[in-house]
Amino acid sequence: MPTDSSLQLLITQIDIFLIFLARPLVQRQIVAVMVILIAGWYLPEIGQSWLRKRERGRHTAAVDGPAWWRRGLAAIEHLYSPLLTLILVQLTIWLFIRLNYPVGILHNSIYLILIWLAYRLVLMGMYAYFGPAARPYHRWILLPVFMTVLGVLLVLNTVGLNLVIDAPLFTIFGTTVTLRVIFFALVVLYCFVVAAWITEILLYRVLNPRLGHEPGVVNAVTTISRYFIFLLGVVAVLQVVGLDPSTLALIGGGLSVGIGFGLQQIVADFISGLILLLEQAVRPGDVIDLNGEIGVVDKLSTRATTVRTIDNVELIIPNQTFLTNQITTFTKTETKVRMMVPLGVSYNSNPKQVRQIALQTAARHGLVLSDPEPMLLFRGFGDSSLNFDLAVWIDQPSRRPRVRSDLYYMLWDAFVEHSIEIPFPQRDLNLRTGWEHLRPT
Amino acid sequence: MSKFFLILLGLVLIIVTGCQNAPSDTPRISGRALLWHGWTGDEAAFLEQLVHNFSEINPQTRIVTIAVPADELLAQYEASTAQGIGPDLVIGSNDWVRQLVEAGHIRPIPADEITRNDYRPNTLAALSYQDQLWGYPMSVQPVALYYNKRLVAAPPKTLNELLAEVSAEKSIAFVPRFEDAHWGVQIFGPELFDDSGRFTLASSGLTKWLSWLNEAQGNAGVILNRDGAALQRLFIEEKIAFYVAKPTELSLLREALGEDNLGVAALPGGDDEPAGPLLPVEAIMLSTASTEHQAELATNLARYLTNPEQTRTLMRTLNRIPANRQVTVDARVHPLLAGFAQQARTAVTLPNHLHRQEFYAAGDVAYGNVLSGVLTPAEGVCAFGLAVIELQGYGPEAYDLPAGCSIESIEE
Structure with missing residues (x-):
């Protein structure tokens, strides 16, 4: 919860902005900057859209050269907006000076636009070199860095704001927390999160070629490294916030109680x-x-x-x-598992022929391993059938139901082909009364 | 396209907000204003209170005060005002006047009869440039003579008395820089500039004053040291009896020595002429970035903060030496402040066409060269004069160098 003083500071900041915005000197510059930004942002898009319409239907020669060159040419469009904005700002400054208007805000905006241009240049290089693979790095590293730099520059150049960021928001364990502290803590934490992410990727790239057959090990190492770096980040954040070790011990004690219950x-x-x-x-x-x-x-x-x-x-x-x-x-030390397929044949069948047919059938299945070879185990004499277990080995345990089903289909066909009867239980019913009603009329 | 409309909406909001100039039926004192100052701690809090009182009297006003580090205040004010986002008022030094006027960052103040009657003439002179007044004087901060009543019964009235009185046990200490040790020039002759602003170095008392200083530093009871903090420490530790410093040190010294043991008096003068230290004036200046409505409110606030009642309050609470002539400092009630007030009456101002900091730096070089024996007082003053002429670009009609003073004479 923000304290009264921070709320007061926020109100003060709004007052300051209203004071500035009431001034024609400021209004002119802000309107000019905004119009320029809109023009700089949309004009290249409109121009490109117009060009695409114009080129539609025409035969355009394909660009020759290596992939990175073609990607580079395509990535140049990243520069259109900042370049156009920069030109427009310079023209406006020239005009304002001629009109004897102040140009401080416009002039300061040039630095921000140059940073934007530098950011886009880096983006262009990244996309030219890596192609679409650069997107996560763009989104998770470059963009936050760019926004942070812009934010810091804006705050540093605005006198009122640098007071607001040092205003006490609340006190935690005797440590006063300000917006500046929160900002630095977030930046540090974000840096560690990104570092954990990059470390995970690097470790994966290093370990996977060596331990690719043990995905669990690779996963364990990358996960543990990620959490370790994240833990370091949390410690660093606590340092940034300024919590002393005794306070941390206090927090640890409190947490342990919380952990014990909730x-x-x-x-x-x-x-x-x-x-x-x-x-x-x-x-x-x-x-x-x-x-x-x-x-x-x-x-x-x-x-x-x-x-x-x-x-x-x-x-x-x-x-x-x-x-x-x-x-x-099924896969702790090895992936091979034995699977039993129970089956029964009539007493009229030759068990040796049954074994030969069953083993041949099993061998025909693509997922059944030849080593260890399939076996037909004679399980015993049943009430109406000779009972066997077809034991086969497979190395994809998750597909056991599918293999079992396949084998039953194949055994059925084979037994039919060789006239081997698959018996089923039969019962003789002896009706003592009422049988006369069953006679046909 | 939604982005486009959002931006457009923002634009419209800004214009609408920005264009809400005061309608004709708005009360005379209303609106918002921003005040920057370099005050800290209790002083800043007290200023906030004064501003709050103003807002209570004028409920339709909202005054925002921002404390900027004193050493950054001028630079930040210039940078912000150039962008149009500076304050409406700034509490600053009279040393800034030329720089800010030439940059077009402060607006002139009507030097009407009311204003002339309200403030001490030398404070108005300190804030005048190009025949216009550029700030409302708030307080003055001339150096004066602190003395330890446990070590000496009464302060010396003249330099001769001073030399007779001081000894290794009852020393006087001051910083031998131009700004802090200018006070003896007037004792030995006219000031460096005449009333028209002409650089009258030849007839000024500077050479004699430097000669006196040069001789005095041989006295065991005169300590000249550029380390002001060390001198202050000596005085607090009661190792020296006299200490030349500004009223800004009053609170600290009073706390260290006790009210009864500390005295403040005017600096020793000559037999006929009083000492004439420079007169730093703390003033409220109004920004050119403000709208007319904001400037009107700023003017009202500046007049309020410098009116007799607030000046008296500032004097009582913050030891500010009044610039308002309607406020008298009663020596029976405020004996320490009365010493500074007495000194302020004979303090002198330099014309505002000077490039102040460079001028002071040239003066410091002259003091340093003479007191370290590199140059004689006459040579030091001549070198100073030549440096000032070059710095200011004076034509022959604008200055008057001592006889025989030229670049060649210095090179020889």
Whole structure:
């Protein structure tokens, strides 16, 4: 909650702006800057749109050269707006000076436009070199940096504003928090978040070629590094805010009480997530059986794990479930699993022929491994059938239901072809009374 | 296109807001004004209170005060006013007048009979330039003689008395820079400039004053040191009896020595002529960036802050030496302030056509060269005169150098 003094400062700032805006000297300059900005922003778009319409239907020669050159030519359009704005501002300054009007605001705006131009130049280079891959770096690094620089320059050049940013907003643990402190804290935190993001990408690029066959390890290292850097960022922010170690200890004490009561489950999940990452009990890509539901571990985050079932349904499972419950994993050390396909044939069948047909059928299935080879296990003599288990090995555990279904279809065809009867239970009914009503009339 | 309409809407809002000039039926004192100052701590808080009182008397006004670091105030004022976003009033020094007038950043004040009657003539002179007045005098800050009543019974009235009285145990200390140690020029002759602003160095008392200083520094009881803070410390520690300084140090010294042990008197003069320190004037200046309506409100506020009642309040609370001539400083009630007020009456002003800081710097060089023995007083004054002529671009009719003073004489 802002204090009365900060509210008062805000009102004061509004008063100051109203004082300035009442002055024709200021009005003229602001209107000029805004008209220039609108013109600088839209005129290139209008011009390009007009040119595109004009070129439509005409044959235009393709640009030769390497890809980066073609991308560079396309990226030049990033410069149209700032360049045009700069020219318009210079012309307006020239005009204002001739009219004996002050040009301070216009003059200051040149620095901001030059920064805009520099920003667009960097963008142009990035898009020319990297193409669309530069977009996340543009959005998450360059744009925030550009906006921050603009904001800082505006504040530094406005006397009233630099007082507002130092106005006390509230006090926390004896430390007075101002807008300046909040701003620096956010900048520091953002820097660490970006650093964590970049580190994650770099680690992935370094580790993936070496440990690509162990996606869980790569994921664990990148995730832990991300949280470690983020933790460093939090510590740095606390330093920026100016909380001393004793205060931090106090916060830690308070948090531990809070954790003990309200955040117990979340913290348990968080700790479980870290243990899972370190212990590698479950990794992304693992096939697990959770209460009879088979699925593939999709994503392992610090609070919960996402499992995608064979029905393509995502299950969000709290991490502590994996540590407190028994989980069946088909891929902990190796991905090969044995699968049993029960079947029965009539007593008239030759078991050796049945074995030969069943094994040949299994061998024809693309997902059934030849090593270990399939086996037909004679399970026993049933009430009306000879019972077997066809044991086959596959290395894609998540596809067991599909393989089982395929094998049944194939066995059916093979048994029909070789006239092997698949018996089914038969019952003789002896009706003591009422049978006469069943006679046809 | 939504962006376009948003921008257009913003534009319209600004124009509409900006164009809300006062309608004809608006009360005379209304509107908003912005005041900048370099005051800090309790002084700033007290100024806020005065401004608040003004707004209570004139409820349709809203005055915003902003404290800017004193050493940045002039530069920030110039930069902001050039953009049209400066304050309507600024509390500054008379040293700024030439610079701000020539940049077109302050507006002239009608030097009507009321104004002439309200303020001390030398404060008006300090704020005059090109036959116009450029600020409302608020207070004056001439150096005067602080003395420790536990070490000396009464202050010396003349330089001869001073030399007779001081000793290693009862020293006098002051900063030998032009601004702080100009006070003896008047004792030995006319000022550096005559009433028409002509640079009359030849007839001025500067050479004799520098000679006196040069000799006096050989006395164990005269301490000349450019480290003002060190001198102040010596005085607080009661290692010196006399200390030449501005009223801005009064609160600190009174707190350190106690009201009963501290005295302030006019600086020692000659047998006939009183000491004439420079007269720094703190004044309220009005910006050229303001609209007429804002300027009218600013004028009312400036008159209010410099009226006898507020001047008296500022004197009582903040030890400001009044520039308003209707406020008398009663020596029985305010003995310390009375010393400064007495000194202010004989203080002198320099014409505002001078490039002040460069002029002071040239003076400092002269003082330094003479007191360090590099130049004789006559040579030091001659070099100073030549530097000022070059700095100001004076024609032969605008100055009067001592006989034999020329560039060649200095080079020899």
